[in-house]
Amino acid sequence: MRIITHSCPACGTIVAANELENNRVMKCPGLGCQEVLRFEELPEDAREHFLENRDRYQI
Protein backbone atom coordinates (compact mmCIF):
# COMPACT_ATOMS: atom_id res chain seq x y z
CA MET A 1 0.00 0.00 0.00
CA ARG A 2 1.47 3.30 -1.07
CA ILE A 3 2.02 5.57 1.88
CA ILE A 4 1.85 9.25 1.04
CA THR A 5 3.16 11.98 3.30
CA HIS A 6 3.74 15.71 3.17
CA SER A 7 6.39 17.70 5.05
CA CYS A 8 5.59 21.08 6.55
CA PRO A 9 7.89 23.58 4.83
CA ALA A 10 8.11 25.65 8.02
CA CYS A 11 8.86 23.14 10.80
CA GLY A 12 9.53 19.84 9.03
CA THR A 13 6.69 17.95 10.67
CA ILE A 14 5.65 15.09 8.40
CA VAL A 15 1.91 14.52 7.94
CA ALA A 16 0.31 11.40 6.45
CA ALA A 17 -2.03 11.96 3.51
CA ASN A 18 -4.99 10.44 5.38
CA GLU A 19 -4.63 13.17 7.98
CA LEU A 20 -4.39 15.88 5.32
CA GLU A 21 -7.34 14.54 3.39
CA ASN A 22 -9.47 14.36 6.53
CA ASN A 23 -8.99 18.06 7.03
CA ARG A 24 -8.29 19.29 3.48
CA VAL A 25 -6.93 22.49 5.00
CA MET A 26 -5.28 22.29 8.40
CA LYS A 27 -2.95 24.13 10.68
CA CYS A 28 0.33 22.25 10.87
CA PRO A 29 0.15 19.88 13.89
CA GLY A 30 3.73 20.82 14.81
CA LEU A 31 3.48 22.51 18.20
CA GLY A 32 3.64 26.29 17.78
CA CYS A 33 3.84 26.10 13.98
CA GLN A 34 1.43 28.45 12.21
CA GLU A 35 1.85 27.01 8.72
CA VAL A 36 -1.32 26.01 6.88
CA LEU A 37 -1.14 22.64 5.12
CA ARG A 38 -3.43 21.66 2.25
CA PHE A 39 -4.23 18.32 0.68
CA GLU A 40 -3.89 20.07 -2.68
CA GLU A 41 -0.19 20.62 -1.97
CA LEU A 42 0.46 16.91 -2.56
CA PRO A 43 1.62 15.99 -6.09
CA GLU A 44 -1.28 15.33 -8.46
CA ASP A 45 -0.49 11.63 -8.89
CA ALA A 46 -0.37 11.18 -5.11
CA ARG A 47 -3.73 12.92 -4.67
CA GLU A 48 -5.34 10.82 -7.39
CA HIS A 49 -3.91 7.59 -5.96
CA PHE A 50 -5.13 8.49 -2.50
CA LEU A 51 -8.63 9.42 -3.61
CA GLU A 52 -8.97 6.31 -5.77
CA ASN A 53 -7.99 4.16 -2.77
CA ARG A 54 -9.47 6.32 -0.05
CA ASP A 55 -11.22 3.46 1.79
CA ARG A 56 -7.93 1.71 2.43
CA TYR A 57 -6.58 4.71 4.32
CA GLN A 58 -9.45 4.68 6.79
CA ILE A 59 -9.81 2.41 9.81
Added chain:
Amino acid sequence: MKGVLLSGGTGSRLRPITHTGPKQLVPVANKPVLEYAIDDLKEAGITEIGVILGNKGRDEIQELLGDGSKYGVDITYIVQGNPLGLAHAAGCARDFVGDDNFVMYLGDNILKSGVTDLVESFEAGDYGAGIALQEVENPQAFGIADVDDAGNVTELIEKPDDPPTNLALIGMYVFSPAVFDAIDDLEPSWRGELEITDAIQSLLEDGYEIDSHVVTGWWKDTGKPEDILEANRLVLEDTELNTAGVVEDGAETDGRIELADSSVIEDGAVVRGPASIAENTTIKSGTYVGPYTSIGANSTLEEIHIENSVVIGDSEITANGRIVDSLLGRNANVESADGLLPEGRRLVVGENSQLKL
Protein backbone atom coordinates in the same frame (compact mmCIF):
# COMPACT_ATOMS: atom_id res chain seq x y z
CA MET B 1 21.21 4.83 12.18
CA LYS B 2 18.02 6.73 13.02
CA GLY B 3 15.24 6.03 15.46
CA VAL B 4 11.50 5.86 14.87
CA LEU B 5 9.56 6.02 18.11
CA LEU B 6 5.91 5.01 17.93
CA SER B 7 3.72 7.17 20.14
CA GLY B 8 0.25 6.68 18.75
CA GLY B 9 -2.55 4.38 19.87
CA THR B 10 -5.65 5.03 21.90
CA GLY B 11 -4.52 3.63 25.25
CA SER B 12 -7.93 2.03 25.68
CA ARG B 13 -6.65 -0.60 28.12
CA LEU B 14 -5.34 2.13 30.40
CA ARG B 15 -8.59 4.04 30.75
CA PRO B 16 -9.50 6.13 32.65
CA ILE B 17 -5.86 7.24 32.98
CA THR B 18 -5.67 7.80 29.21
CA HIS B 19 -8.90 9.77 28.95
CA THR B 20 -6.78 12.85 29.54
CA GLY B 21 -3.46 11.97 27.98
CA PRO B 22 -1.49 9.51 25.88
CA LYS B 23 -0.39 6.20 27.37
CA GLN B 24 3.25 6.92 26.56
CA LEU B 25 3.29 9.70 29.13
CA VAL B 26 2.14 7.58 32.07
CA PRO B 27 5.03 7.70 34.55
CA VAL B 28 7.00 4.73 35.72
CA ALA B 29 9.17 5.58 38.74
CA ASN B 30 8.10 9.19 38.17
CA LYS B 31 9.41 9.32 34.60
CA PRO B 32 7.18 9.11 31.50
CA VAL B 33 7.50 5.78 29.73
CA LEU B 34 8.44 7.56 26.50
CA GLU B 35 11.57 9.07 28.08
CA TYR B 36 12.96 5.58 28.74
CA ALA B 37 12.78 4.95 25.00
CA ILE B 38 14.56 8.21 24.21
CA ASP B 39 17.28 7.26 26.72
CA ASP B 40 17.67 3.80 25.16
CA LEU B 41 17.96 5.20 21.64
CA LYS B 42 20.51 7.78 22.73
CA GLU B 43 22.50 5.13 24.60
CA ALA B 44 22.64 3.16 21.35
CA GLY B 45 24.16 6.23 19.65
CA ILE B 46 20.95 7.27 17.91
CA THR B 47 20.32 11.01 18.10
CA GLU B 48 18.02 11.59 15.11
CA ILE B 49 14.60 10.39 16.20
CA GLY B 50 11.27 10.53 14.38
CA VAL B 51 8.35 10.46 16.81
CA ILE B 52 5.17 9.04 15.28
CA LEU B 53 2.02 10.72 16.58
CA GLY B 54 -1.47 9.27 16.30
CA ASN B 55 -4.77 10.98 16.88
CA LYS B 56 -4.38 11.29 20.65
CA GLY B 57 -2.05 13.28 22.85
CA ARG B 58 -0.08 14.96 20.09
CA ASP B 59 0.34 18.27 21.88
CA GLU B 60 1.22 16.67 25.22
CA ILE B 61 3.93 14.55 23.65
CA GLN B 62 5.37 17.51 21.75
CA GLU B 63 5.26 19.64 24.90
CA LEU B 64 7.22 17.01 26.81
CA LEU B 65 9.83 16.15 24.21
CA GLY B 66 10.11 19.51 22.41
CA ASP B 67 12.81 19.48 19.75
CA GLY B 68 14.69 16.87 21.75
CA SER B 69 17.51 19.22 22.76
CA LYS B 70 16.94 18.68 26.48
CA TYR B 71 17.71 15.00 25.88
CA GLY B 72 20.62 15.68 23.52
CA VAL B 73 18.71 14.36 20.50
CA ASP B 74 17.05 15.89 17.45
CA ILE B 75 13.34 15.09 17.11
CA THR B 76 11.17 15.23 13.99
CA TYR B 77 7.44 14.69 14.43
CA ILE B 78 5.54 12.44 12.05
CA VAL B 79 1.74 12.53 12.21
CA GLN B 80 0.31 9.14 11.26
CA GLY B 81 -3.27 10.07 12.08
CA ASN B 82 -5.39 6.97 11.71
CA PRO B 83 -3.86 3.90 13.38
CA LEU B 84 -3.34 1.91 10.20
CA GLY B 85 -0.75 -0.44 11.66
CA LEU B 86 2.92 -0.56 12.60
CA ALA B 87 4.00 -0.95 8.98
CA HIS B 88 1.98 2.14 8.05
CA ALA B 89 3.67 4.03 10.89
CA ALA B 90 7.08 2.92 9.61
CA GLY B 91 6.08 3.88 6.06
CA CYS B 92 5.15 7.38 7.20
CA ALA B 93 8.76 7.76 8.36
CA ARG B 94 10.24 7.09 4.91
CA ASP B 95 11.15 10.71 4.12
CA PHE B 96 12.63 11.11 7.59
CA VAL B 97 14.71 7.92 7.41
CA GLY B 98 15.93 8.37 3.83
CA ASP B 99 18.69 5.88 3.02
CA ASP B 100 19.61 5.14 6.63
CA ASN B 101 18.90 2.09 8.73
CA PHE B 102 16.55 2.70 11.62
CA VAL B 103 15.42 1.30 14.94
CA MET B 104 11.66 1.11 15.41
CA TYR B 105 10.77 1.31 19.08
CA LEU B 106 7.27 1.02 20.54
CA GLY B 107 6.95 4.01 22.83
CA ASP B 108 4.90 2.23 25.49
CA ASN B 109 7.49 -0.50 25.98
CA ILE B 110 10.29 -0.59 28.54
CA LEU B 111 13.13 -3.04 28.49
CA LYS B 112 15.95 -3.38 30.93
CA SER B 113 18.77 -3.91 28.50
CA GLY B 114 17.99 -1.13 26.00
CA VAL B 115 18.55 -1.54 22.26
CA THR B 116 22.34 -1.23 21.98
CA ASP B 117 22.90 -4.98 21.62
CA LEU B 118 20.10 -5.23 19.06
CA VAL B 119 21.69 -2.46 16.98
CA GLU B 120 25.20 -3.91 17.25
CA SER B 121 23.97 -7.36 16.25
CA PHE B 122 22.21 -5.89 13.20
CA GLU B 123 25.23 -3.83 12.18
CA ALA B 124 27.54 -6.85 12.43
CA GLY B 125 25.95 -8.42 9.35
CA ASP B 126 24.23 -7.52 6.10
CA TYR B 127 20.63 -7.80 7.15
CA GLY B 128 17.34 -6.55 5.80
CA ALA B 129 16.02 -6.31 9.34
CA GLY B 130 16.74 -7.31 12.92
CA ILE B 131 14.15 -8.24 15.49
CA ALA B 132 14.26 -8.44 19.26
CA LEU B 133 12.93 -11.66 20.74
CA GLN B 134 12.28 -12.88 24.22
CA GLU B 135 11.64 -16.36 25.55
CA VAL B 136 8.07 -16.65 26.80
CA GLU B 137 6.18 -19.39 28.62
CA ASN B 138 3.03 -19.14 26.49
CA PRO B 139 4.19 -18.78 22.87
CA GLN B 140 0.68 -19.50 21.59
CA ALA B 141 -0.25 -15.99 22.70
CA PHE B 142 2.47 -14.15 20.76
CA GLY B 143 3.96 -13.58 17.35
CA ILE B 144 6.71 -16.21 17.28
CA ALA B 145 9.95 -16.38 15.29
CA ASP B 146 11.63 -19.56 14.11
CA VAL B 147 15.40 -19.14 13.85
CA ASP B 148 18.24 -21.23 12.41
CA ASP B 149 21.48 -22.18 14.18
CA ALA B 150 23.09 -18.88 13.13
CA GLY B 151 20.31 -16.88 14.72
CA ASN B 152 18.76 -15.86 11.41
CA VAL B 153 14.99 -15.75 11.33
CA THR B 154 13.44 -18.31 9.00
CA GLU B 155 9.76 -17.75 9.66
CA LEU B 156 7.35 -15.55 11.59
CA ILE B 157 4.10 -17.06 12.85
CA GLU B 158 1.32 -15.15 14.58
CA LYS B 159 -0.07 -16.93 17.66
CA PRO B 160 0.74 -20.45 16.46
CA ASP B 161 -1.16 -23.48 17.74
CA ASP B 162 2.03 -25.52 17.49
CA PRO B 163 4.87 -23.03 18.08
CA PRO B 164 8.27 -24.07 16.71
CA THR B 165 10.05 -21.97 19.37
CA ASN B 166 9.18 -19.95 22.46
CA LEU B 167 10.82 -16.80 21.03
CA ALA B 168 8.28 -13.98 20.92
CA LEU B 169 8.60 -10.69 19.05
CA ILE B 170 8.69 -7.89 21.60
CA GLY B 171 8.18 -4.80 19.48
CA MET B 172 11.76 -3.64 18.91
CA TYR B 173 13.07 -3.78 15.37
CA VAL B 174 15.95 -2.58 13.22
CA PHE B 175 15.28 -2.08 9.53
CA SER B 176 17.25 -1.34 6.43
CA PRO B 177 15.54 1.02 3.96
CA ALA B 178 14.55 -2.10 1.99
CA VAL B 179 11.57 -2.38 4.31
CA PHE B 180 9.90 0.59 2.63
CA ASP B 181 9.55 -1.24 -0.69
CA ALA B 182 8.20 -4.25 1.22
CA ILE B 183 5.64 -1.99 2.90
CA ASP B 184 4.62 -0.52 -0.46
CA ASP B 185 3.72 -4.03 -1.60
CA LEU B 186 1.66 -4.90 1.49
CA GLU B 187 -2.09 -5.20 1.60
CA PRO B 188 -4.05 -4.45 4.78
CA SER B 189 -4.64 -7.48 6.98
CA TRP B 190 -8.07 -8.76 8.04
CA ARG B 191 -8.13 -6.05 10.70
CA GLY B 192 -7.47 -3.30 8.17
CA GLU B 193 -3.89 -2.65 9.25
CA LEU B 194 -0.52 -2.90 7.55
CA GLU B 195 1.26 -5.48 9.69
CA ILE B 196 4.97 -5.14 10.40
CA THR B 197 5.29 -8.93 10.58
CA ASP B 198 4.00 -9.10 6.99
CA ALA B 199 6.70 -6.60 5.95
CA ILE B 200 9.40 -8.72 7.64
CA GLN B 201 7.99 -11.88 6.05
CA SER B 202 8.12 -10.11 2.68
CA LEU B 203 11.79 -9.24 3.24
CA LEU B 204 12.46 -12.90 4.03
CA GLU B 205 10.73 -14.01 0.85
CA ASP B 206 12.76 -11.48 -1.15
CA GLY B 207 15.95 -13.13 0.10
CA TYR B 208 17.01 -10.73 2.83
CA GLU B 209 18.53 -12.18 5.96
CA ILE B 210 16.74 -11.22 9.17
CA ASP B 211 18.82 -11.01 12.31
CA SER B 212 17.44 -11.99 15.69
CA HIS B 213 18.54 -10.81 19.10
CA VAL B 214 17.24 -12.54 22.20
CA VAL B 215 16.65 -10.07 25.02
CA THR B 216 17.53 -11.60 28.37
CA GLY B 217 16.54 -8.84 30.81
CA TRP B 218 12.96 -7.93 31.60
CA TRP B 219 10.69 -6.30 29.06
CA LYS B 220 7.28 -4.75 29.71
CA ASP B 221 4.54 -3.52 27.44
CA THR B 222 2.91 -0.93 29.69
CA GLY B 223 -0.50 -1.14 28.07
CA LYS B 224 -2.52 -2.05 31.17
CA PRO B 225 -2.63 -0.77 34.77
CA GLU B 226 -1.07 -3.94 36.15
CA ASP B 227 1.75 -3.58 33.60
CA ILE B 228 2.45 -0.05 34.83
CA LEU B 229 2.70 -1.37 38.39
CA GLU B 230 5.02 -4.17 37.37
CA ALA B 231 7.19 -1.85 35.26
CA ASN B 232 7.33 0.52 38.23
CA ARG B 233 8.47 -2.33 40.44
CA LEU B 234 11.12 -3.49 37.95
CA VAL B 235 12.49 0.00 37.35
CA LEU B 236 12.61 0.88 41.06
CA GLU B 237 14.40 -2.40 41.68
CA ASP B 238 17.08 -1.61 39.10
CA THR B 239 17.50 2.16 39.28
CA GLU B 240 19.90 4.13 41.43
CA LEU B 241 17.77 6.22 43.80
CA ASN B 242 18.96 9.40 45.51
CA THR B 243 17.51 11.00 48.61
CA ALA B 244 17.96 14.73 47.99
CA GLY B 245 14.95 16.04 49.91
CA VAL B 246 14.35 16.54 53.61
CA VAL B 247 13.89 13.58 55.94
CA GLU B 248 12.83 15.12 59.24
CA ASP B 249 14.00 13.84 62.59
CA GLY B 250 11.46 11.28 63.75
CA ALA B 251 10.70 10.10 60.21
CA GLU B 252 11.54 6.46 59.59
CA THR B 253 13.10 5.47 56.29
CA ASP B 254 14.44 2.16 55.16
CA GLY B 255 15.83 0.94 51.84
CA ARG B 256 16.51 2.97 48.70
CA ILE B 257 14.37 6.08 48.33
CA GLU B 258 14.30 8.66 45.55
CA LEU B 259 13.27 11.91 47.22
CA ALA B 260 13.28 15.11 45.18
CA ASP B 261 15.08 18.01 46.83
CA SER B 262 11.85 19.98 47.18
CA SER B 263 10.02 17.14 48.94
CA VAL B 264 9.73 16.24 52.60
CA ILE B 265 9.20 13.12 54.68
CA GLU B 266 7.87 14.56 57.91
CA ASP B 267 8.34 13.50 61.49
CA GLY B 268 6.12 10.47 62.18
CA ALA B 269 5.99 9.22 58.57
CA VAL B 270 7.42 5.86 57.48
CA VAL B 271 8.83 5.23 53.99
CA ARG B 272 10.26 1.89 52.98
CA GLY B 273 11.99 1.62 49.62
CA PRO B 274 12.49 1.07 46.90
CA ALA B 275 10.24 4.07 46.41
CA SER B 276 10.23 7.30 44.44
CA ILE B 277 8.82 10.62 45.63
CA ALA B 278 8.81 13.44 43.10
CA GLU B 279 9.03 17.23 43.49
CA ASN B 280 7.01 19.35 45.91
CA THR B 281 5.48 16.38 47.65
CA THR B 282 4.98 15.98 51.39
CA ILE B 283 4.67 12.71 53.24
CA LYS B 284 3.01 13.73 56.49
CA SER B 285 2.97 12.18 59.93
CA GLY B 286 1.06 8.90 60.23
CA THR B 287 1.65 8.00 56.60
CA TYR B 288 3.26 4.74 55.48
CA VAL B 289 4.72 4.54 51.97
CA GLY B 290 5.72 0.96 51.29
CA PRO B 291 8.04 -0.68 48.76
CA TYR B 292 7.54 -0.32 45.02
CA THR B 293 5.57 2.90 45.28
CA SER B 294 6.01 6.06 43.22
CA ILE B 295 4.39 9.30 44.34
CA GLY B 296 4.21 12.01 41.69
CA ALA B 297 4.88 15.71 42.06
CA ASN B 298 2.79 18.25 43.98
CA SER B 299 1.11 15.67 46.21
CA THR B 300 0.34 15.42 49.90
CA LEU B 301 -0.09 12.13 51.73
CA GLU B 302 -1.42 12.01 55.27
CA GLU B 303 -2.52 9.04 57.40
CA ILE B 304 -2.70 6.72 54.39
CA HIS B 305 -0.84 3.43 54.09
CA ILE B 306 0.15 2.88 50.49
CA GLU B 307 2.37 0.33 48.80
CA ASN B 308 3.12 -1.20 45.40
CA SER B 309 1.25 1.69 43.80
CA VAL B 310 1.72 4.60 41.42
CA VAL B 311 0.31 8.05 42.18
CA ILE B 312 0.78 10.10 39.03
CA GLY B 313 0.74 13.47 40.79
CA ASP B 314 -1.12 16.58 41.97
CA SER B 315 -3.00 14.43 44.49
CA GLU B 316 -4.20 14.85 48.05
CA ILE B 317 -4.43 11.46 49.74
CA THR B 318 -5.48 11.95 53.32
CA ALA B 319 -7.74 9.04 54.24
CA ASN B 320 -6.90 6.68 57.07
CA GLY B 321 -6.86 3.44 55.09
CA ARG B 322 -4.74 1.12 53.02
CA ILE B 323 -4.10 1.41 49.29
CA VAL B 324 -2.24 -1.42 47.55
CA ASP B 325 -1.59 -2.40 43.91
CA SER B 326 -3.22 0.81 42.70
CA LEU B 327 -2.78 3.39 39.96
CA LEU B 328 -4.13 6.86 40.74
CA GLY B 329 -4.44 9.41 37.94
CA ARG B 330 -3.40 13.03 38.05
CA ASN B 331 -5.44 15.22 40.39
CA ALA B 332 -7.12 12.19 41.95
CA ASN B 333 -7.87 12.89 45.61
CA VAL B 334 -8.68 10.38 48.34
CA GLU B 335 -10.09 11.92 51.51
CA SER B 336 -11.57 10.53 54.68
CA ALA B 337 -15.33 10.06 55.00
CA ASP B 338 -15.05 9.89 58.81
CA GLY B 339 -17.68 11.99 60.50
CA LEU B 340 -19.85 12.31 57.42
CA LEU B 341 -23.44 11.13 57.59
CA PRO B 342 -24.87 8.96 56.29
CA GLU B 343 -21.84 6.73 56.67
CA GLY B 344 -20.45 5.32 53.48
CA ARG B 345 -17.97 5.79 50.70
CA ARG B 346 -18.41 8.79 48.44
CA LEU B 347 -17.12 8.34 44.94
CA VAL B 348 -16.80 10.47 41.85
CA VAL B 349 -15.53 7.87 39.41
CA GLY B 350 -14.80 8.40 35.73
CA GLU B 351 -15.68 6.12 32.85
CA ASN B 352 -13.75 2.83 32.76
CA SER B 353 -12.56 3.16 36.35
CA GLN B 354 -11.98 0.04 38.41
CA LEU B 355 -12.53 0.00 42.15
CA LYS B 356 -12.18 -2.89 44.59
CA LEU B 357 -13.71 -1.84 47.91
